[in-house]
Amino acid sequence: MRLLLHPGHAKCGSTSIQRAIIRNRPGLADNRVVVPDPHLRLPGDAGFDPHGETPREFFRQVMENGGDTTSLRSRLASWQESPLWRDATFVISAENLINHLMGPIGEGIHRVLAEYFDDVQVIYYIRRQDDYLLSAWQQWGFKEGKSFAEYSQEALRRANPHYLAVGQAFGRLYGAAHVTVRPLQAEALRGGELLTDFFAHLVEDPSTLSFNQDRSNLSLNPFFCEILAGYQGLFRDIHDDRLKQRLIRTLGAGNELFQRERDFMDPEMARRIMAHHREENARLQQQFFPHVPFEAVFGDRDAGESDPAVRGRLSRDRAEQLQRRVIRDLLELLQSMPEGARSPA
Structure with a gap:
């Protein structure tokens, strides 16, 4: 089994990618690309939700349970046993898969993923830090009563975001050759565009898929x-x-x-x-x-x-x-x- 793992980062195009994944579930399945539902169920499984979100909630529960990976192992074992998808590529997109990455909870989750798949390719998108901090403040920081100047100064003290540390951690977990880091700049993206770049990892011709280019996850002015x-x-x-x-x-x-x-x-x-x-x-x-x-x-x-x-x-x-x-x-x-x-x- 092959896995394309998209672990976020938040505010780096994740919502656009996830909406496109969900929108194109049927077309991807025609190409032997499987998008599990929020509970890591596959097409053909009882209760599979063809319109469900990506499995952020599943991984959140694993983390809140102290990193107990029993449920994750159970789902992945059922994937291995399914005759429908043995030669398929699976897609998991969840921003919280960079959470706890430097500790036993996050590392434990990724060790299990590495164990169950023959090949894991990690695609990790980033954006320049000034853009990131402004977007993060518009999403979260102002709600704490912080001006942008206050929020960005605090982020600088914490050296946030930690792109290099995250990229290197994935390299240790899956092998450096299996990790791709792409900045959200046209010069770095195939076709000069995020969704074309992402789906080129999955299908030969991304133009056959349906992309909604409207702004996702709107921010307040x-x-x-x-x-x-x-x-x-x-x-x-x-x-x-x-x-x-x-x-x-x-x-x-x-x-x-x-x-x-x-x-x-x-x-x-x-x-x-x-x-x-x-x-x-x-x-x-x-x-x-x-x-x-x-x-x-x-x-x-x-x-x-x-x-x-x-x-x-x-x-x-x-x-x-x-x-x-x-x-x-x-x-x-x-x-x-x-x-x-x-x-x-």
């Missing part, structure tokens, strides 16, 4: 995140997405609240983040993708306005503009609602 960070108690925890989902339903995903803001990040902050990781990034590039120029992935970007006073004023102006438009949109929505719908229950 970073200027809006800075505003929300000032409201303590607004979120139950960092995974609380109720406000975002309500805004999507109410205003639509095309609203300015979900707009990317190219000029949000201070160029000096971006340089500081990338300089902090430069030595590690050089080792990462040399070990895993030496054919891709270092500067193409990790080099400085075109600087925007660099004067701190001017940038501060521009940021305040943009935040105020956003607030005014959001208030306008919500007032227009309220005016359009019937009187009864506006009254409290």
